[in-house]
Amino acid sequence: MRGIRRAVNIPVTVKIRSGWDEDSRNAVEIARMVEAEGASMLAVHGRTRVQMYRGVADWDLVAMIRDAIDIPVVGSGDVMLPGQAIDRLAAGLCDGVMIGRAAMENPWIFAQIRAVHDGRPVPVPDADECIDALRIFRDGLRETRDDRGFIGRFRGLACRFVKGMRGGAAARRAIGAASDVTAVEAIFADFVREASRPESARESSRAVA
Numbered sequence: 001m002r003g004i005r006r007a008v009n010i011p012v013t014v015k016i017r018s019g020w021d022e023d024s025r026n027a028v029e030i031a032r033m034v035e036a037e038g039a040s041m042l043a044v045h046g047r048t049r050v051q052m053y054r055g056v057a058d059w060d061l062v063a064m065i066r067d068a069i070d071i072p073v074v075g076s077g078d079v080m081l082p083g084q085a086i087d088r089l090a091a092g093l094c095d096g097v098m099i100g101r102a103a104m105e106n107p108w109i110f111a112q113i114r115a116v117h118d119g120r121p122v123p124v125p126d127a128d129e130c131i132d133a134l135r136i137f138r139d140g141l142r143e144t145r146d147d148r149g150f151i152g153r154f155r156g157l158a159c160r161f162v163k164g165m166r167g168g169a170a171a172r173r174a175i176g177a178a179s180d181v182t183a184v185e186a187i188f189a190d191f192v193r194e195a196s197r198p199e200s201a202r203e204s205s206r207a208v209a
């Protein structure tokens, strides 16, 4: 931390978990050290390293750390819906919310949080926006994966996208069996176009509250 601070002229932020395992939940201690070494902001995912994604994220710990230090604390873990972000902020558990997996399923979650916060109607993407967003994921993935790793990961992203939508299970099976990018995109496009037709949209769109 000290070395990084010396090496750069930009704010340095840090992200930690609650500890390595149940016997070493030392996040409060680490948070104090990080602050003392001049970090500008701290993000906390309230699970241990050993836990990976098992169990639930400990937001009481996030709040405890926020009380223990003076730099802004961003909470992370299990925020899947806009209302959950608003609730955590309103309860004073954190200064900001970090969203990982839900943003992969629903990249509009940030605009939706803003809308809920401002008391505006929650924007729900139409089929074309969903298709465009999957293309953005595709192009980003191409920059980071070689050909062999690409298609499996792309299928995974497309599956995440349809998660939580009515009929999504069948679409996920079809995407899982698709052999190339064009096939994945065609299945995905058919699915979101069908899901966003007025007669099915009300039932099929994911929960946003």
Ligand SMILES: Cc1cc2nc3c(=O)[nH]c(=O)nc-3n(C[C@H](O)[C@H](O)[C@H](O)COP(=O)(O)O)c2cc1C
Pocket (backbone or CB within 6 Å): 015, 045, 076, 077, 078, 079, 098, 099, 100, 101, 102
């Ligand atoms: C695809 C992906 C990549 C991630 N990469 C990092 C990373 O490089 N560094 C890190 O500290 N956390 C990383 N995380 C963890 C997230 O920042 C977050 O703490 C965790 O997923 C819990 O939040 P969530 O329930 O909103 O997903 C990653 C998560 C995902 C899903």
